[in-house]
Amino acid sequence: MLPQCTVFTIAFFEVLLGLHTRSAVSGRGRTLEKQRTLLLRPPSRLLSDFEGALREYRAAEKLLPDNVEVQYWSAVSLANAGRLQEALPLFQAVFVREPVWAELIPRLLKVDLLKVDEAGLQKILSVRSK
Numbered sequence: 001m002l003p004q005c006t007v008f009t010i011a012f013f014e015v016l017l018g019l020h021t022r023s024a025v026s027g028r029g030r031t032l033e034k035q036r037t038l039l040l041r042p043p044s045r046l047l048s049d050f051e052g053a054l055r056e057y058r059a060a061e062k063l064l065p066d067n068v069e070v071q072y073w074s075a076v077s078l079a080n081a082g083r084l085q086e087a088l089p090l091f092q093a094v095f096v097r098e099p100v101w102a103e104l105i106p107r108l109l110k111v112d113l114l115k116v117d118e119a120g121l122q123k124i125l126s127v128r129s130k
Contacts, residue, residue, distance in 0.1 A: 058074070071093060075088075084120050092127035
């Protein structure tokens, strides 16, 4: 069974398009048409195709390498898919760059946007810089 991506993910990609449009103006090397091809997908695809959603995150990471939020939500999605070991290095990279993201982890659990048990929560929080 595929984990369901949240509506937030879709809204996030809509925001990314706006951010990426500005990147195109500043000359990151891709045309706006290519960006739309990479970032605008039908919502049903993101909701029903987890591997497709991960490809979207990876494409967004390449287009917006300085955007920590893309990497963060990719890690959350991996954790929700039961791929916590794969998510931990992403969480660690995010927490090193912007430690404030670690504070959001317990909040995501409370609103059911992060679906890990207590042991998973502790593993995620353990990768924070001390």
